[in-house]
Amino acid sequence: MQRLTLVLTLLAIAAPGLSEERAADPGLEAMHAISFFEGQWQGEGWMRRGPAEPSHFRSTETVESRLDGRLLIVEGLHHDKETGDVVHHAVATISYNPETSGYRFLSHLENGRSGDHEGQLEDGAFIWGYEMPQGKVRFTIRIADGHWSETGEFSADGEQWNQFFAMELDRKAE
Numbered sequence: 001m002q003r004l005t006l007v008l009t010l011l012a013i014a015a016p017g018l019s020e021e022r023a024a025d026p027g028l029e030a031m032h033a034i035s036f037f038e039g040q041w042q043g044e045g046w047m048r049r050g051p052a053e054p055s056h057f058r059s060t061e062t063v064e065s066r067l068d069g070r071l072l073i074v075e076g077l078h079h080d081k082e083t084g085d086v087v088h089h090a091v092a093t094i095s096y097n098p099e100t101s102g103y104r105f106l107s108h109l110e111n112g113r114s115g116d117h118e119g120q121l122e123d124g125a126f127i128w129g130y131e132m133p134q135g136k137v138r139f140t141i142r143i144a145d146g147h148w149s150e151t152g153e154f155s156a157d158g159e160q161w162n163q164f165f166a167m168e169l170d171r172k173a174e
Contacts, residue, residue: 027096039172057079146170
């Protein structure tokens with residue numbers, strides 16, 4: 001009984017410090033800054049793969065918070081508007097990376113490919129991207145008033161950007 005009393009006393013003493021630590025957690029604050037992603041989203045978009053005309057798709061994006069807001073799970077599923085075939089299926093996690101003072105965007109594609117990318121919140125837009133041998137890719141997501149607008153761009157030199165992707169989604173009512 002004395003041991004239980006000691007444990008409860010120590011917890012009572014430590015608990016206020018734990019909540020103060022959590023309140024001042026810059027990672028949790030950074031994740032709260034992008035909580036606007038959460039929800040069910042539906043809409044349409046297009047993507048260009050190579051020189052061909054862009055293909056058009058219907059899209060759903062599901063974004064859920066986990067671990068008391070420390071992690072977002074994003075699942076995107078795009079179906080060809082004409083055939084209904086899946087043209088893109090990805091799952092990603094977004095978390096705060098204290099080493100870079102930015103976001104870590106881990107993506108996983110249906111074809112088995114994955115990537116560990118950096119993201120930033122700049123002027124109300126979430127921007128993430130990666131480098132490849134041919135150049136750089138960046139995605140810019142803006143969410144306002146229940147509307148998600150996203151563009152994807154490629155640059156061979158890091159200065160001249162060409163758009164290859166666009167998506168417009170609306171938040172589904174709860």
